[in-house]
Amino acid sequence: MGGAGFAGEAHAISALGVFVAVTAFLYVIAAAGTALLKRGTLLARLRPQGEVHISPVGVYRRPGAYAALLNLREVDFVDRTGGTPALLRFTGTWRGQPWQIADIAVPCGREEEARALARRFRLEVIEPV
Numbered sequence: 001m002g003g004a005g006f007a008g009e010a011h012a013i014s015a016l017g018v019f020v021a022v023t024a025f026l027y028v029i030a031a032a033g034t035a036l037l038k039r040g041t042l043l044a045r046l047r048p049q050g051e052v053h054i055s056p057v058g059v060y061r062r063p064g065a066y067a068a069l070l071n072l073r074e075v076d077f078v079d080r081t082g083g084t085p086a087l088l089r090f091t092g093t094w095r096g097q098p099w100q101i102a103d104i105a106v107p108c109g110r111e112e113e114a115r116a117l118a119r120r121f122r123l124e125v126i127e128p129v
Contacts, residue, residue: 050062052104054104056124057069059101059102059104061102061104067101068101069092069101069125071092071093071094071099072090072091072126073091073093073098073126074092075088075089075090075091075118075121075125075126076088076089076118077089077106077111077115077118078103079111085105086105086106086114087103087105087106088103088104088117089102089104090102090104
């Protein structure tokens with residue numbers, strides 16, 4: 001009987017060892033993933049400028065995220081003064097309430113292009129609906 005108890009203890013110790021090893025492995029993977037994400041965010045913040053892709057269905061910013069243009073109601077050019085950039089403001093509705101979908105900073109010297117894009121969105125995307 002003494003031998004059976006020892007085998008049971010050995011099995012419990014080996015199960016505990018496997019649990020600890022798997023937990024440690026998952027921790028290392030999670031830590032590495034977090035470090036890579038932080039490094040990517042840091043590198044993106046160090047870039048001199050980001051990228052913005054605008055389509056009739058969404059706005060993709062890098063660094064940043066994707067914003068779907070669901071229930072889009074307005075695209076406005078917001079002229080700024082005092083050294084702050086102008087904006088393209090995409091506004092929609094969510095549960096019947098106005099909702100700001102995205103504000104896109106307009107690079108200096110590209111204001112007319114942004115105004116034209118706002119007009120085009122009104123004519124081709126918003127009004128036909």
